Amino acid sequence: MYVTRQADYAVRCVLYLARAPHRIESVGAIARAMHIPRSFLAKIVQRLVKIGLLRSLRGVQGGIQLARRPRAINLLEVIEAIQGPSAMRECAVNPRDCCLSATCAVHPIWVELRRVAVQRLKRENFAQLARRRAR
Amino acid sequence: MYVTRQADYAVRCVLYLARAPHRIESVGAIARAMHIPRSFLAKIVQRLVKIGLLRSLRGVQGGIQLARRPRAINLLEVIEAIQGPSAMRECAVNPRDCCLSATCAVHPIWVELRRVAVQRLKRENFAQLARRRAR
């Protein structure tokens, strides 16, 4: 369950939007606020739009906004929208990729840890996150 | 907490040895049995020897063996021996690497998930693993 920087950027972006849902924000403003390279974020946003997590509005005064209420979006789906399903070891997602997994004593542990992480990330929604303040 | 293939190889190797502790096995034999490229495993073994997890004996009839009892070796230390400490996001290990981590709402989640994984991997020792049979 490695999270790429790209997915982290996506999370930050959604988090930013979740703090002012319904508001339309420009990618540039979000990039500045969240310390993300602007044109890179633009690419990331494209994917989030395409899968229907964000809505975009073109033209002057355009920008992006959440397509759903923050509490209806969880951490896992944002991460997987960018990097697909992942695990500590590929075999935990796709056992066929590993010639040993059927007889491997370690395999069940990868599966278990993935399950725990997935559960936790699914439980965390962006309404919670938006409320949460840093320590 | 991504686990590289290299670390996985290390785990398989230690697991193999844990099934016949005290026995001296050649790297070649282990490589064959565990489907690991031989010369690659040789490099991996070097590191495990250097940090004192394995003992090696040179010369004809030489090979490697565990330096401790299987139940005194846990999964985490083998993995970290190869790839160092890891997490879903670097900031969970080293908060200074991230300019946001102090105020980031997501950061505590990375930390929490890392703690869970580390705990679990530490709890699993190679005596358990060696006994364990595939589903």
Next chain:
DNA sequence: TTAAATAGGACTGTTTTGCTCATGTTTCTA
């Protein structure tokens, strides 16, 4: 002496990651 083993270092090819750029399209507004 020789063969079988580890030790060590240099090196290489591939993939992933992180990111930029150029160009096009849409739409508000003056």
Next chain:
DNA sequence: TAGAAACATGAGCAAAACAGTCCTATTTAA
């Protein structure tokens, strides 16, 4: 209706990580 401010799309690129090989020691049992 022109122009500026947005997003959309695809190509491309550099650096790092990853996976692995190879060659040359060195050691040691037989």
